[in-house]
Amino acid sequence: MTVDTSVEITPALRLATPLLAASGTFGFGFEMAEVGGIAGYGAIVSKGTSLLPREGNEPPRIAEVPSGMLNAIGLQNPGVEVVAGDYAPRWAGWDVPVIVNVVGESVEDYVAVVRRLDGAPNIAGIELNISCPNVGARGLMFGVDAHLAHQVTAAVRATTSRPLIVKLTPNVTDIVSIARAIVDAGADALSAVNTYVGMTLDLHTGRPVLANTTGGLSGPAIRPLAMHAVYTVSRAVPVPVIASGGVMSGDDALEFLLAGACAVQVGTLNFLRPDAGAHVLEGLTRLLEQRAAPSVGAVMGVGVAAG
Amino acid sequence: MSAILERGMVTQREEVTPGTWLLRLRSPRIAAAGLPGQFVHIRCGEATDPLLRRPFSFCDIDRKVGTYDILFNVVGQGTAILAAAEAGQVFEALGPLGHPFTVPSRGTLLMIGGGLGVAPFPLVARAARENGLKMRWLNGAYTAHQLLPLELLPDGIDAHLCTDDGSAGEPGFVTELSERLMEGVSMVHACGPTPMLIALARQWQRLADAGRKLPRCEVSLEAPMGCALGTCLGCVVPTAAGGYDRVCVEGAVFDWRALDWPRYAALGELVTHRSGLARIPAGALVGR
16 A cells, blocks of 8 residues: 655645655755755755844854753854855755745844745745744744734735745743734744753853853654644644654654644754655654555544544 | 765774773775765664764774774763674764865875874874875873874874873973974874864964964864754854854864864863863764
C-alpha cells in the first residue's frame, strides 16, 4: 500500500510531504541542498529575513542543555534585498517549495519585507516570525499581544496574496487568544511553536553561557510543551496548524498529527543529522502503513477527536 | 567537496597521555577526503542527551586502511562516551568539514600547538613531509605529560617544547619561544586555546607594526558548534571585514588577518571560560 503523504496548507500551498524544515535550522537551503538534506521535506522555511541586513548577536550564541539547545543567534541575515534579488532566483527548479520567514521591528518593516518578496520569484509562501525571543526590541511584542499580533498580520495580509503562515510564540499567558486574533486578521495557517525562552549558567564563572544571557530552547526537551500548544490551538482555530517542537523521528511527527497538526516542522534535528527530512518521512510513512492509514490526512487530529 | 555522512567503526582507543584519548575510526570515505586542519562532526550515540554532535579535527589519517584519528580530553558527556568506546562500536560522523590548513609546496613550516591544540598536527606534518617542507614544531602545555608524544609526529622534526610549570622544555608560554622560531619560516600554523591564539595574534600584530615581514600565519579556531554545515550561525567569530564568519565553513582554519582580534579578545575570555574549557589545556575543535 502506498500512503498519500501530501497535505494541503492552502489551495495554493500543497506539499508533497507533511514535513517542513523549520526556520533558522536550514539557512536559505543552499548548504543543505549540497549535502542532500532537502530529501523528505514538503517545504523548507528560510532563515528569518529582515528589511536590512542584520549582524546578529555576539557569540557564544548556542548552548547545549539536556535534550535541547539554547540559541540566541540574533536573526543574522543578509536582508530582504539579497534574499529577493539573489537567493529567490536560485530556488528556480527546486522540487521543494520555499517559504520565506519574515522578521521585523515594526509593522512597516514587516510590510516592506513582504512587499519586496512579492516582486520575487519562487516563493511559495510567507511565514511571519512575530515570536523571536532574542530581539530585545519590539520584535517580541507582536507575538505576546493579541492586538499587535492582529495588527501586523492584517497589514501583511493586505500586502500579499501569497499563502500566509504566522508562527506563534509559546512565551505567552494565553496562546489561544493570540492565535484567534491572528486568524481573524486573515492568516491562512499557524505554526506552533517557536522556541521557549530559557537560560543556562556556567558554574565555573557563575555567568550565563550565552552572550545574550537568554536564548530560545528547542529540541526534544520542548516536545510535550509544543504538543499541548498544538492540541489547544488546533481545536480553537479553523485554519491548519503546523506543529514545531523537538521532532526527532516519525513517531514524533505522527504524535503531532494525531494531536491536531496538519503538517510538522523539523528543526533542531537538522543540526544532528543532515538527512533529517528523509529520516522522519521514512519513519512516518512506515507508521502510517502499519496503521493502514491511506493518507496523512486520515490521522490528523484523530488522537484527540471530540468524544 | 561536499561533506559525507558515514558510520565509523572504532578500531582503536588509547590514552596517549593521562586524560587524553586517541580514537581511531574506520571510515574509508571520510578518510579518503579529509585534509589537514579539517574536522569531523561526530554524533556520540543515538540518545538525545547529549544532543548535538561534537567537532574534532583530524589528528591523523591512514588512507590505505581507511581510518582517521581524533584526539580529545574528557570534558563533558560527549567526550566521556567516546573515551569509553569499545573496538567495534560505531559512531556516525559528518565530514570532512571546514577549510584546511594551507600546506605549501616549499619552504619551512612552523607548527605551534598549545594544549590539546596539538590535535591537527600529526596530519599536517604528514602532508608537509610529503611536500618536502622543513618543519619546526613548537608545543606548549601546562605540564609535561600534556605535551604531544613525539612519536605521533614524523621523525626528525625540529621540536621545541615549553610548559607553564617548567616540568618539561623551557618554562613559559609558546609566545615566548615563537618569535625566535619564526626566523626563516615561510608559513605558520597555530592551534590551541583561544587565549594562546589571541596572544600570538598580538605578537604578530606587534611585529607587523614594527615593519617586520611576517610569514603567512594560519590559526585553527574552536567554537561551540551546532550544525557544522553553515546553517545555524551558532559558531561565529568576528572578522576584520566586519560582521561574523562561521568557524564551521569559513574556518576552522583562518588566515590570522581575516579576524578582528581585539573584538575576538573582548569575547575571548568569555568564550573560553563559558565553554568550560579554561580549566583544561584546551585545543582545536574539542567538543564537550
